[in-house]
Amino acid sequence: MIKMLMGSIRQYKRESLLSPLFVALEVVLECLLPLVMASMIDNMTGNSMAPIIKYGIALACMAMLSLLCGALAGKYAATASCGFAKNLRQDLFFKIQDFSFADIDTFSTSSLVTRMTTDVTNVQNAYQMIIRVAVRTPLMLIFSVIMGMSISVRISLIFLAMIPIIGGALLGIAWHVFPIFKRIFKKYDRMNESVQENIAGIRVVKSFVREDYAREKFYAQSESVRRDFTHVEKILALNAPIMMFGIYVCMLLVSLVGANIIISSHGSALTTGELSSLINYGVQILASMMMFSMVFVMCMMAAEPVQRITEVLKHESVLENPENGKKTLRDGSISFDHVSFRYSDKSKKYALSDITFDIPSGATIGIIGGTGSSKTSLIQLISRLYDTTEGSVRVGGADVREYDLESLRSEVAVVLQKNILFSGTIKENLRWGDKNASDAELERVCRLAQADEFIQQFPQKYDTYIERGGSNVSGGQKQRLCIARALLKKPKILILDDSTSAVDTKTDALIRQAFRQEIPDTTKIIIAQRISSVEDADQIFVMEDGCIVERGTHDELVARGGIYREVYDSQTKSREEA
Incomplete structure (x- = not known):
């Protein structure tokens, strides 16, 4: 897990190494300061200022160097941690780009967003603490213990005895808080899911006047996160009093034992300066334990995010892209051979059962069926957004699993009923189909999709800015722009998944007529109601x-008198009544 995360450090290795190096120098200087101060105290004689000036200059220089090392350590730690977080987000994002729909269903969209934001931030903070404070703490502890024992082993044992006591208390705290942190991040996922749903469906919320319900739902989830975090913070708050208790107990014992040694030995076994140094080293030892508790808390908070992030990075997509996959499709022919499909191994019911058909290249196929009849599931297998559970799908004469995924999907254009437009101009949106398309090509595909007419009515025409999600154009206009974008790919297979539902019947007929005339060699699959x-x-x-x-032609299915005939009669009757 740690090895996988370290791969995201990359170009920030230098800063990651320099930070602990300067921390080490800072610790050495801080540990030498009490020793120099003890010498100054013990060498003060009479009214002479010479020792004070001599040792004072040395102390000032050491303090300045220590400050400089600390500042440099902080600078490099900040650079390394921020760069590490940037790389980690990129690695997660690029990994998710390779996920199939089934992989995204496994994690859920809201959970993936949480992992790339909140989880990465927690790991970033922990990493900064590790390369700086977590390096400083053991070094300060070791050096202070060594320096203290060089002065008085007996007194130093007081500090050593306190370390396991405080360490045991920290482990007890960890044992209580770790399961709660695990629960909290799952609640974060649900809270983010609620936010996404509410923002994406804000028009529905407002149209049904359900703002109060949305507020109550979000409040309940937010309150649940607050309760768990409050519980954790109450437990973690025990860190400070435990540490302070340890510091005060040690200080009292050191002062008591040290004063007793000085008095009983008449100052020969332990000088006043040495006692002062021991107290300073004791403070450093216990301050190190205090800093260790901070690192410990931060690592506790990051432990679950680390697991969640590496879970994504380690996840292998259920769709394997063949190493030497086919790069070109011979044509747009499609063949389903006894295909059955279910969305996961846990699903008991098949979404598709024993589907077999052959579609020649350039043909136009219509698909109708009620909601939940798995029309969309069927077409998702063609561009290999999912893999079949049983049977095989062949495109251009070869199994879709033999193709390079990018090559296959470049030749299959899918326009969904609720397709997405991105924030940017109409030109920028259209060029998702072909980033190098000329303005003339953009206008040509828009004429085919019956979009050019309304675009020309905009003041800025093709430079008109589209808001996020296409909120400033109508549903029918959005669908036509998405069809134009798909046509720009010049695909061998064009799939329209109920993507003309928001346009009138006349425009729908003009689009289909343009398809017959302009792209006769493209296989067209039209899902419609x-x-x-x-x-x-x-x-x-x-x-x-x-x-x-x-299955059959329109006339054959009408004559057969089955489901198709019932739908046809009901829609014809509705039109006549209208």
């Missing part, structure tokens, strides 16, 4: 409960 959107297809599939229950 309206019969008029698929009636001129070469073949129509009727789906129900994950199976193809009817």
